[in-house]
Amino acid sequence: MKLHSEIKSHNYLPGKTMIVLTLVFSMIALTSSMKYKSDFHMSDTADGVKKDSIESVKAFMKVYEVLMSPRCMNCHPAGDAPLQGDDNHVHTMNVVRGPDGTGLYAAKCSNCHQPTNVPGLHTPPGNPKWQLPPANMKMVFQGKSPRQLALQIMNYNLNGHRNKAQLLEHSKDTLVKVAWNMGEGRTPPPMSYSAFVNVWNEWINKGGYAPKQ
Amino acid sequence: MENITEAISLSRRKFLKNSGLTGAALFLGFYLPVSAKAGRIITDTALNNLEPEIEMNAWILIDTSGKVTLVDHRAEMGQGSFQSVPQIISEELEVDLANIKVIFAEGNQKKYGSQITGGSSTIRGSYKNLLTLGASARELLIQAAAAKWNVPASECYAKSGHVFHKPTGRSFHYGELVVDASKLEAPKNVKLKPRSEYTLIGKPLHRRDTPLKTNGSAIFGLDKRIPGLVFAVVERNPRMRGTLKSFDESAALKIPGVKKVLKIKMAVFGTYREGVAVVADSTWTAMKGRKALKVEWDDSGFTHMDSADIYSQQEEALKTNEGLSLKKQGDPDSMLSNAENKIDIMYQTPYQAHACMEPLNCIAHYQEKKLEIWGPIQAPDWVQSFLSKEMNLPMEDVVVNMTFLGGGFGRKAFLDYPHEATLISKEIGLPVQVTWSREDDMTQGPYRPGVTYHCEGAVANGEISAFKFRMAGQNIDHWQGTERGKPNSSTTEGFLASYYDSIKNLSIADVPFETPIPIMWWRSVYASTNGFAYESFMDELAIAAGKDPLDFRRSYLKDERVQKQIDKMEEISGWKNRKKNEGYGVAITECFSTTVGQVVKVSRDDAGKIKIDQVWVVMDCGWYVNPDIIRAQVEGSIVMALGAATIHEITFKDGLVQQKNFYDYNMPRITNAPPVELYIMENDGAAGGVGEPGLPPFTPALTNAIFDLTGKRIRKLPFDLTAI
């Protein structure tokens, strides 16, 4: 692949340039990403935007701030237990990811997390798809440097097998959006959702470069 | 009872209905102390036309078909009275536990003696009466049979609900004897079985309430329904003692289903708290209505406490105030001032919520000067007499029914929630169930008081040369109206009396401390906090003396039963064979006439965190009924103690409680429960408590074990077990 070698020469992005923001990859998404995998060609003028490593990295650093905020990171933990709260403490009740990310046995995410938020403080935030990344594609944010996280998101084999278009689309996923609507008392990510989509798109469209550190 | 001459209809008929008796029935109602007047007969026709003098609050009821109903006079809040009370009566009555029915008593102290289910008193406070009751009824039935056969009673014996004539093998079932038995005078001085002949007592029999609790059929307070019931929740002054300035109910009343909004004022021991009640057609509708209220409070006239102030005031008082003496022997003060190495330590324990799984709730039905209560109530007799006084009703017009309790731990012996429900019912003229939200339950108190202890001591030649113990914390008795200016007699709770015989220079004093925060018994009461101070301090003295902590205690606790107990602790815990990288801690406390010793073993797990590997418990509770119930109580006490030691703290800010629900007052979970091994000492001592005494020694045994492993002393609770 052209892109592949190009990026390698820049020594920025190993492997396939795929990204995923979130939390979750449904089986449908996985299947469809396989289908489109070979269709993806990033070029200098993809979507009419010129590649620009400096601007791309700059945009990613803003993306990073969002991804490392509790609203995103808490479901992308280093371990198998989700985190809670603005202080990223380990989720009480000993809940764990489970093979497909939806929890285990009598402790499945959707047992408490409803399709919508429950009114009041300290109630479970809601989303119809609430879950962690699956065990075979953990997409860890916690503890990752900007460079590590960018590389991980760009890695087709780690990002849920998403091509560029799917990555761009992914920012519109309901489970991404939920970070900005997590019920009472939870600090939202450090920028608005639309600002986030802008920097996300800018990062990817300008080449999906990873910072040096 | 002699002076009940009115008001028989409602509750008495219902009592018969509940007990399911058919045909004529013998009611054996014994008074306390057990007197000769025993049997009463009631016939079919009389069921609808009860004779006023008939003793309805009997403990044993037998109908002509032989059906036996026994009454549990105490609350069942998990501690097992629903099994253990009938297990005792049946032993002497000679009936099969599988074929009897058990019902809860109504509140009535004259009939049942104290019913307050606290102080681990269900068995130790009643067992002799219950045994005598069962034996007296059995003897009456034997006498009746002997008379029918015209044979000496000595030729007859009772078994499995029948009286047999030994020589001929003839028999009557109890139902065939009730009419005759009811005409006899109850025997005096019945002979009780020796322990060696028990077939039920001492056996780990299944609890009869278990099946009810595996299919949702057990009726807790919150599950009770009566015809016409409406539902209420209450917005109460969040500062627990404050009053109501004003409220706007207009938005709440617009919610479909909300029936009424009213001001109420409920008793909180000697004072009152005000709130706004929302009455609706369902609890959830009432909750919605409550959210729509606008309320202004008046919080003047009392101090709004901060936790930090509470503890600094306690510490300050303990530095300067010698307090009110409870015990003094020798001259600890001069020994301390002459001591080369004085040990001077403060320990601190936090306020605790009871946090029963079933939040507080109560049904009240006030009608035409009669009041009936249903609820999860630890003290039905107290509720009866309190509401009789508060509502100005004769005692017999206040009927208090217990349901199963979803936990009690002391909280449900408080009288505020039945009072509140009563006031609402009276005002609206309907039966009402008042439900407290989890947040109400957590934020409104009363709490176990937070306490600071000042322990000073010295060792010389490997022995304690001075032992000085002072406590500063709120006195629960004061809330119940007892005289101030006297020392809190509970300051010695938890401490083994045997120490007094061997520690020559010793003083124990209470430094009075008050706040406006309502406080109440919490499982094992002051022993739960004193035990931590006494037994941590004893450990520190042992280390200072250069002695093994278990041997050190053994050298002071000369009581023979305690010596045996310590030997057993040493044996089952393998105390002498402790390995490297294992921390062992010991503590022994006394609580409600039962002495419990615990050894805790800790180590570090692969991640370097402290892990509780094992808890060994040796309990000396004297005479006991059901060892499996005891085991369950000990297992549960340890989990409750673990939460209190490592997680729980109620804190105050500007007079407001800061914890609201399990998200900020989290409970130990299944992962946290340590393995427990229990050994019950066998002896002929009088019955001690079992529901609470397993709790106090756990925390000091744990922190002493942590010291043994890490060299780190924990003197303030709660502490973070994961951060050591």
Place this chain on the structure above:
Amino acid sequence: MISLNVNQKTYQVDVDPNMPLLWVIRDIIGLTGTKYGCGVAQCGACTVHLNGEAVRSCVTKVSRAEGQKIVTIEGLSANNDHPVQRAWQEIDVPQCGYCHSGQIMSAAVLLRENPNPTDQDIDEAMSGNICRCGTYLRIRKAIHIAAEMQKTKSNTGQTKNSVSPVKI
């Protein structure tokens, strides 16, 4: 009107669609085995099966359950003899008993999905259910017993009563 299928019976309930399923089950349908403990999915006392999952009914709007299959503790078995119930009876797990409707409903899901759970599996499945009486050691043991009962289908119909000793 909302149509609910609870324990294989259909109920038409005229309630606010935002009303939590817990309160509909308890106060409208009248099945009180499902308990209110915290109201915010912290304690598990309100656990019911919604399409087989151990859902916390206190935060589940009744609208989510419309047309779905709901099973409460009253409907777990016809004769109080689901292996989990029998195991609970076998070693007298409950003390006050208030949390055990929820505990049992959670354990039933665990054993359906994992017929041979390890201690760690039990910890992971059951940590969302609080027991203030601290019956956790017995809950763990009873789940192992239930797993055995489920395998061997033993003890069917044998009910425990207060004359038989607890095996300890």
